[in-house]
Amino acid sequence: MNVMKIHKYIWCAVVMFFLYGCFDDKGNYDYTGIPEVKVLGYITNEEELGSFWALTVGDVVEVEPILEYTGDSTALALKFEWIAENGTTDELKTIGFGKKLVWETDMGGFIRISLFITDTVTGYQIIHEELAMWPTNSESTSEAWMVLSEVDGKACFSILEDVSSWEGDNYVYRFREMLNYYPTQNEGQELGGRPVKIMNHWLAGGSTSAPGMLLLLQNGGIGPVYMGNQDYRRALYLKDDFMNGVLPNVNFKDAVANSKCHVLLSEDGGVYLKAVENLDVWFTGKYIDVPATIEGGMKIDRLIRMSYSGDITGTFALDVLHDRLLYIQNENDLEYEGVWGDANAITEVFTEPVNGITLALNDLKDIDILYCGSYVGKVESESGRPRNTADVFMLYKDNRAGSANVGQYCIYTFLFARDYDLWINKATPKIERAFPAAFQYAIHEDGQFFVSPNGQYEFLFFSSGVNDSELWGYIFRGTGGTDPVKLFDFGGRKITRISSTESGSGGGAMGMDLTVALETGEIYMFNVNNSHFGTGITPKWMSTKSYGKIIDIRYDGPAKHAI
Numbered sequence: 404m405n406v407m408k409i410h411k412y413i414w415c416a417v418v419m420f421f422l423y424g425c426f427d428d429k430g431n432y433d434y435t436g437i438p439e440v441k442v443l444g445y446i447t448n449e450e451e452l453g454s455f456w457a458l459t460v461g462d463v464v465e466v467e468p469i470l471e472y473t474g475d476s477t478a479l480a481l482k483f484e485w486i487a488e489n490g491t492t493d494e495l496k497t498i499g500f501g502k503k504l505v506w507e508t509d510m511g512g513f514i515r516i517s518l519f520i521t522d523t524v525t526g527y528q529i530i531h532e533e534l535a536m537w538p539t540n541s542e543s544t545s546e547a548w549m550v551l552s553e554v555d556g557k558a559c560f561s562i563l564e565d566v567s568s569w570e571g572d573n574y575v576y577r578f579r580e581m582l583n584y585y586p587t588q589n590e591g592q593e594l595g596g597r598p599v600k601i602m603n604h605w606l607a608g609g610s611t612s613a614p615g616m617l618l619l620l621q622n623g624g625i626g627p628v629y630m631g632n633q634d635y636r637r638a639l640y641l642k643d644d645f646m647n648g649v650l651p652n653v654n655f656k657d658a659v660a661n662s663k664c665h666v667l668l669s670e671d672g673g674v675y676l677k678a679v680e681n682l683d684v685w686f687t688g689k690y691i692d693v694p695a696t697i698e699g700g701m702k703i704d705r706l707i708r709m710s711y712s713g714d715i716t717g718t719f720a721l722d723v724l725h726d727r728l729l730y731i732q733n734e735n736d737l738e739y740e741g742v743w744g745d746a747n748a749i750t751e752v753f754t755e756p757v758n759g760i761t762l763a764l765n766d767l768k769d770i771d772i773l774y775c776g777s778y779v780g781k782v783e784s785e786s787g788r789p790r791n792t793a794d795v796f797m798l799y800k801d802n803r804a805g806s807a808n809v810g811q812y813c814i815y816t817f818l819f820a821r822d823y824d825l826w827i828n829k830a831t832p833k834i835e836r837a838f839p840a841a842f843q844y845a846i847h848e849d850g851q852f853f854v855s856p857n858g859q860y861e862f863l864f865f866s867s868g869v870n871d872s873e874l875w876g877y878i879f880r881g882t883g884g885t886d887p888v889k890l891f892d893f894g895g896r897k898i899t900r901i902s903s904t905e906s907g908s909g910g911g912a913m914g915m916d917l918t919v920a921l922e923t924g925e926i927y928m929f930n931v932n933n934s935h936f937g938t939g940i941t942p943k944w945m946s947t948k949s950y951g952k953i954i955d956i957r958y959d960g961p962a963k964h965a966i
Contacts, residue, residue, distance in 0.1 A: 438474030440481065440520060442531040445469065455536035456566050456577055460511045462538060467503040468518060468531070484519040508538040513566070537566045539579065547959045548578070548918065550926070551601045551619065554951035558598035558621045560585040561950055562635065563926070576928070576944040585619075588635045596624025598954045602658045603632065617959070622654045632959055644677070646689045651675065659708040659718045661733035664748070666718050669694070672702035674720060676731070676748060697749045700724055709793045710777040710856055715821055715828065716793065720749070721772065728752045728764040730819075730828055752819075753829040760835040761806065762815055771800040773812070773848055774865075779858030780818055780833075792818050794833070796854040796863065796879070798846075801837075812838040812846045814863075814879055834879065842887045847871055853901035857915050862931065864890075864917065866898035874898060874919060876936055888936045891929070897922040904958040920956050924949030 448465040449455045455464070472479075485499040485506070490513035498506045498516070508514075516534040521527070548563040564579040581587070585594055599620040616638065617630045627641035627650075642650040653669035660666075665688075667675040673694030707719035717733040730750050754763040762770070780794030797815040801808040814837075817830040838846060845867040855862040861880035865887075867873050872895050877887040900920035917929045926946040 438472060438479050439527070440479065440522075440529065441471045441473070442518065442520070442529070442533075443469045443471050445534060457579060458508055458536055458538040460508050460538045463505065463507045464536065465503070465505050466516070466534065468520075480523045482521045482523050484521075486517045486519065488515050488517070489513070490515060508536075511538050513537055513568075535568060537579070539564070548926075549601045549617070549955075549957045549959050550920075550950050550953060551598045551955040551957075552924070552951040552953045553598050554583070558594035558596050558619075558624060559583050559951055560594060560601070560619060560635070563946070578944060578946075580946060580948050582948055582950065584635060585630075589637050592625065592637070594619070594621055594624050594628075596621035596626065599627075599655055600658055600955050601957050602660060603957075603959070618658055618660070620655055620658050626650060627655065644690055646692050649692075651692065651694075657706045659706045661708075661716055661718065664717070664731065664733045665690070666706060666720075666731055668703055668706050668720075672704065672723070674701075674703050674731070674749075695749060697729065697751075701729065701749075703729075705775070707775045707795065708777060709795070709819070710779045715819060719752070719775070719777075719795065721767075721775070726766065726768040726770075728767065728830075732828075750828065753827055754817075755829050755831040757832045760832040762832070762835055764817070764830050769802040769804070771802060771848075772797060773800065773846070773850075774798040774852035774854075776852070776854040776856075778854050778856050778861065780816075781858055782818065791858060792820065794818050795830075798838075798852060798863070798865075800848070808837045811840075812843055814838060814884075816879070836884075838877075839884070839886055845875060845887055851898050851901050853903065853917075855903060855915055857903075860915050860932070862915075864901050866901070868892070870895050870897050872896050872898065874901075874940075876931070878933075878936060885936065888939075890931070890935065890940045891919075891927075891942075893919075893921060893927075896925070900953055900956050902956050902958070916958075918956055918958075920950075920953040922952070924951050924953060926950065926953070926956065 446467045446469060447455070452458060452462055452464070458464070481502075483500060483502050484497055485504045486495065487498045487510075488495045489510050494510060498504070514536050515532065516536070518531045518534070520529050520531070546565040548565075550561040550563065552559045552561065560583070562581040562584045564581065566579055567574065567576045569575075586592060599622060602618045602620065603616070617632045617635075618627060618641065619630060620627045625640070628637050629639040629641065629644075630636060631638055642648055645651070651669065651673075653671055653673060655667055656670045657668040658666065665677040667690065669675070675690050676695045677688050677690040701720075701722040702724035703720045704723045705721045707721070709716050709718065718731040720729045720731055722729050730752050732748055732750070752764045754765060775795060775797045777793065777795050780792040782790060782792050795817055799813055799815065801811055801813050803809060814834060815832065816834040817832045819828065819830050822829050846865065847867060850866040850871050853864045855864075861878060863877045863879055865875050865877070867875045868889070872893045873889050874891045874893070875887050876890045878885040898919055899922050902918045904916040915931055917931050919927045919929070921927070927942045928944040929940045930943055931940055
């Protein structure tokens with residue numbers, strides 16, 4: 404919220420009344436013993452409405468101050484003015500006069516209300532700023548979590564809108580839970596298909612038109628659709644973003660978007676690419692109608708979106724036809740030369756040899772990869788200053804005959820960067836070691852995994868225990884890492900998804916936010932920092948509704964970054 408705006412308004416009001424008192428003063432006042440007024444609190448109709456934090460635009464709010472007077476109150480000629488500031492749109496306006504406010508809410512978002520009380524005789528004034536509320540309309544969501552789930556066999560898109568705020572010295576976490584929000588915003592239209600993923604598709608770092616679009620990926624029903632990320636209204640059907648206006652006859656498995664290249668993955672291993680031709684105009688590029696390929700062919704099992712903080716961005720693709728990792732570049736030449744295609748969009752990843760590390764990314768045979776995710780690494784530049792790097796974490800089972808770690812779960816990290824001497828992109832391995840021996844049992848091949856994208860927190864989170872109902876954490880940095888720690892026990896309720904707010908370098912001593920979805924349809928939110936690996940964690944918020952079978956949960960914050 405733009406706090407400075409209302410403070411400037413208050414300061415100007417105070418100065419004006421001060422000047423008014425000075426110019427109008429004939430020297431006849433005795434200022435000793437001037438009666439004063441104080442606001443002790445408010446009488447409101449909040450209980451009748453349910454909560455000021457769960458209003459709908461059009462609800463009528465009633466507020467009356469409880470006043471305490473010092474001195475003779477009959478000597479005061481009080482004037483009241485109520486000012487509302489919208490922290491979502493920055494709108495500032497007067498919403499009422501008189502001691503009692505009766506306001507039919509006409510704007511949505513985080514609203515802070517200030518009461519100005521002025522004695523029109525002396526110019527004495529107080530300003531009281533302890534009233535806030537959140538009316539909702541279709542334009543008012545700002546910071547939210549998007550939940551894609553399956554309810555009664557069909558896709559369900561829901562919103563958890565963050566309405567957390569300070570109450571005195573305490574920060575209170577609140578979320579408005581809007582279950583099955585898509586039909587509400589789209590004239591009752593149902594998604595109707597099998598949910599796959601929700602993905603931000605225009606990103607803040609690469610274009611003036613970057614914020615504002617989401618891809619809801621589903622199979623069947625109305626098909627995949629683009630939505631606006633403020634109002635969640637349908638903007639375009641994905642089929643309209645293909646060259647011939649028809650979706651390929653495939654089921655989609657995943658999607659990744661970078662600022663200049665978008666990637667779709669089908670369940671049969673096909674990859675469909677779209678180059679963004681003009682960064683200042685939406686939909687200037689189109690997906691080609693046939694899968695992309697590379698010399699020798701490929702069959703892609705999964706996509707790994709790289710971090711946006713680093714020297715290079717793009718998408719990794721695991722090719723199970725040739726047991727290798729491929730790189731799909733983000734940068735393209737369409738802006739400058741008008742050429743871009745498979746030949747220079749997809750390349751094999753060259754692995755820099757490193758002493759003591761045996762795994763090469765172009766030879767992943769007999770490697771069973773359980774999880775692969777990007778995070779922001781750190782290296783020192785030639786000047787000695789730290790810089791962000793695009794790093795990748797892999798958790799795999801080593802089935803290579805003769806390997807020192809054969810039969811064990813292992814971790815492997817690498818830095819990906821441009822070698823300007825050789826003019827190639829290459830991976831430089833950093834860590835290759837077995838997961839701590841005493842905790843090999845804790846890894847389950849059908850578990851959930853998540854690596855913190857935050858460069859300060861090299862954390863791996865994973866599900867374990869009976870029914871995969873325990874949340875564990877592991878700090879993998881350094882030469883040996885730490886022992887894994889059980890952070891929270893969900894009492895037999897299976898973890899189905901782990902995610903976080905952090906989308907880039909992150910930061911702050913408070914740690915990182917972590918969100919965990921359960922097979923019961925419940926959602927838990929935590930804050931995690933280094934100290935919690937010794938003490939465990941406690942939820943900062945828990946959902947009150949069931950969201951069905953949760954497929955994906957993704958942060959849609961002010962920066963509109965993808966995770």
